[in-house]
Amino acid sequence: MSSFCYFLFAIAGLLGLAGSANADLQMGFYAKSCPKAEKIVQDYVYKHIPNTPSLAAALIRLQFHDCFVRGCDASILLNFTSSTGNQTEKFAIPNLTIRGFGFIDGVKSLVEKECPGIVSCADIVTLVARDSIVATGGPSWKVPTGRRDGLISNGSETIGPIPAPFSNLSTLQTNFANQGLDLKDLVVLSGAHTIGFGHCSSFSNRLYNFTGVGDQDPSFDSEYVTNLKVNKCKFINDSTTRVEMDPGSVRTFDLSYYSLLLKRRGLFESDAALTTSLTTRALVTQLLQGSLENFYTEFAKSMEKMGQIGVLTGSSGEIRKNCAFVNK
Template structure:
């Protein structure tokens, strides 16, 4: 099965640089880190929420914080109201809290797009990911429309070839996709989103029988908002052992299961399942790449004073 070649998006982070705020706001990354620490102590589920927020922002119109806007000049529905986002994304209050701290120290200097990239890095450290340098200089977008999400963000039942195409057109390889799926070793999914396949006669044939029995009980869905962990053994720790669950046909998400079925994905997962350090190194590279998709730089966009509204 020939893998489609990744395309090169218009801007892929070339204008970003490390220590971007060294002179304009030298304490910027420290403020983000300290605020993330405070929030994480209240809410240890912050990391998967922010990772998802970054992915859902960057895959639409690039990493421009457009997902954070509550309204847009045209009056159309914004990205956060799209079917692909609605119930699946959160973390906006955490971003507001960090932005308030940054504005108090350095008004109008640090973009919401950079703030999100820093926040994702710092929250992942709490889950066992080694820290990494984030190049900055992103500018914030000035529009956000729900229709831009169509064809750019997958839904739980999106076919695998469509998902691969979404990644390819943003410059990602199939291996990048397999590596980034490892982020599902932390976090949860809404019961109502994942329940169907465990009660479907055909689809359930592909699921490990013991796991299927457990999940058929768990997915009775007493409440729509009931959350089920992707990895029941270490839902707050980034862990390449998660691949073992996928290889053993114990995937919570149908899309993860469909990836693991492919022989090329299978080989990648087997390579990293017992190589935590190797996988973490590869994962941080993929996260850096994710944070540099189609960024606005220079005099493009603006630096929002509030992440929910254009200036």
Template sequence: MMLRLALLGTWVLCGIVCMVMGAKLSKDFYSDTCPDVGDIVTRSIAASAARSNVVAPSILRLFFHDALVQGCDASILISSTADNEAERDYVENKSLRQEGFDAIERAKHDVESACPGVVSCADILALAARDVVVFSGGPSWEVFLGRKDGLISSSKLVEGRIPQANSDLRQLYQLFSSLGLSITDLVLLSGAHTIGFSHCDQFMGRLYSFNSPGSSDPSLDPDLLASLKQECPMEGGDPSTVVAFDEKSPFTFDNNYYRDLQSGRGLLFSDQVLFNDETTRGVVNQLASSPDQTLFFDNFVISMVALGNVTSDLPGNVRQVCSRFNQ
């Protein structure tokens, strides 16, 4: 049975067909042209994930960063050229792991071998995002398909569309609401940080210069603060050092993320603010208190479907290779 949060926002799951921003998505979109696309993508992504444990969080982050800019159109996958700096090279996207890009390219190659010129990279990315959540112990859901690959990818379009590590709740909600997502969707989708890592530079301000030079964020758990200062020293540290969002189970999709927020152990300010702000604290408490993950899993699925249905009404096509536009 689907359990639904009732504190903030409401959701409506799509039926057979979803109409969002001009796009028509259907669970049967490739039933005639590429009926095995789901199985092909799952096998390919599983093989990539077996080679590297960073593939799962990398693909999930790719999906988010793609959806937030022009909707789900695979524009994040385009490589820059001498004439165009693409989305992936915007400063906030440069930390996206190459393993995620490579896994999507391999999946595209496998799909093209079976169904040439039929399945978009955007749909492959949406399927892969679902798969890596499942591989990490999380829930599964029906992915509605029929997206087109965008014809534009520019770093200039990313400004103001990607959440910042120091964003407050108002800034986060403005971004999500512009996509038709609720404040509860924001809390649920932030739960994707139950897997993966962040670089030191994303939270150094919380450690050493929160309100003034030398000050730390008082909402940080003291033990976590001391540990982070050791891993990310103010001087002489390695900027490539990464720290797990969920130190207890960084590769397992569970609700420990919300329990960490309750104890002041959210890694980024934009994580911890979900508990610190009374507007969303109740949702965090509900998700943290579910002993069998059901409340989190059921509602995360609804929000992921909503995010995946954010598509563009701009012209698009099916790319031959995900990292470059068709010639």
């Protein structure tokens, strides 16, 4: 069988798995077993996110990184799994800047007090991501529940599936296609970069040493590069300074991220990559020419798709008592 045919079969298999899993997820899954569950999650989010709005970006990123490895099974939350004895996803290189684990633990503890052993960490991650964006004034979307928690978390499995900030369009397209997501999903979900921050270390090569000879990325707006070098990322190995991904609009879930892309001011190479093909550039332009409500609608659709990647349901997995550990 050719590699191309194998790729098509692999994608079809992923979509088939997603389709069968979708049937087991349902709106209001906990209506009888833990009727206050979703309200507890929402109240916790609405209490804390307005005080730290940047955490909303971190929490949706946490869900994104979780779903792209083994599906949306909360495997990113595990500190240790006896089944592998290996470094878990949480401590792997692509996840070293992930935040929000303590926030998820806080929600889980409240839900456990209300309904012990009923609500999965995977559902909490998904609900928290949605509610956090809503709390910032952003879009809402449907979150069917009924996910169960995975038993395996292997750090080595994060290398490859999770899109990196230096990924080109071809790599990004493959990353998303492997999860049953298309180019439109890629462009729309990248719009989450309208809130939150990026570390200098994730893009400083574009400022100081793009091709290894002390040059800057020619696709990066030179005025913006100078500003970043003078005021933010003052040396190439700065791993602590954070920069707004959407300067001047970091607290608002809007379309300005896409405006920056067309001005060659997308912070990461993966942002700039969205303007390197006629197809993705056209999608960016269409979003900008449409209404904010249209963007919210499209974002909701893509988030609903992403939240159903490779979910465990029925008797698969477990309902963890502590999100950081599999049950004994």
